[in-house]
Amino acid sequence: MNRKNIEQLANRILQAEKFSKPPIIAEQLAEFYFDLEIEWTSLQNDNVAAALSVSEKRIYVNELVTNVGLKNFTIAHEIGHWVLHKDLIGQHSPQMEREADKFATYLLMPEKIVREEFSKFNEHRFLKYFPTDMKVSSLADTFCVSYTAMKIRLSQWELKLIYVDFNSGKCYRSKKEFLEKEAGQIKLF
Numbered sequence: 001m002n003r004k005n006i007e008q009l010a011n012r013i014l015q016a017e018k019f020s021k022p023p024i025i026a027e028q029l030a031e032f033y034f035d036l037e038i039e040w041t042s043l044q045n046d047n048v049a050a051a052l053s054v055s056e057k058r059i060y061v062n063e064l065v066t067n068v069g070l071k072n073f074t075i076a077h078e079i080g081h082w083v084l085h086k087d088l089i090g091q092h093s094p095q096m097e098r099e100a101d102k103f104a105t106y107l108l109m110p111e112k113i114v115r116e117e118f119s120k121f122n123e124h125r126f127l128k129y130f131p132t133d134m135k136v137s138s139l140a141d142t143f144c145v146s147y148t149a150m151k152i153r154l155s156q157w158e159l160k161l162i163y164v165d166f167n168s169g170k171c172y173r174s175k176k177e178f179l180e181k182e183a184g185q186i187k188l189f
């Protein structure tokens with residue numbers, strides 16, 4: 001399924017549940033909208049954050065996942081598998097993983113709501129001058145997602161609210177600001 005369709009699907013779910021303000025809590029959607037149970041467990045493979053059992057209609061979440069943002073995204077990712085791939089039991093592909101990640105991104109950080117929240121910084125005479133990293137961090141808390149997930153969301157081509165230098169991982173207000181700061185740096189040899 002292409003990006004646009006996945007985004008529309010996520011938006012329809014948010015509209016049906018009348019979500020218009022952050023945070024969007026995936027656990028709530030799983031249980032009340034999709035009728036999926038959440039169970040905390042020690043998954044055999046520590047590297048697996050969660051797993052979906054289609055036949056049991058249950059999402060198993062690794063109890064080692066204690067970060068609230070990561071937990072929210074992980075559950076949204078599994079909801080993505082339920083919505084997009086439940087008829088493909090047993091199959092697993094990198095493309096399916098990417099689709100589930102996209103679904104989670106659009107579900108937890110819908111463009112319209114992220115833009116509304118981001119614009120609040122500019123309306124505020126002090127917050128406007130917040131360093132970009134602090135804005136990303138503040139929005140990550142507001143949307144209950146990880147800093148990295150929010151940073152990527154804000155830098156996506158359809159939502160260029162910040163510029164991320166993926167070599168250093170630093171965020172800038174714009175590509176112009178990045179180039180200026182880089183150019184202004186004194187290099188020591």
Ligand SMILES: [Zn+2]
Pocket residue numbers: 077081096097100
């Ligand atoms: Zn997955």
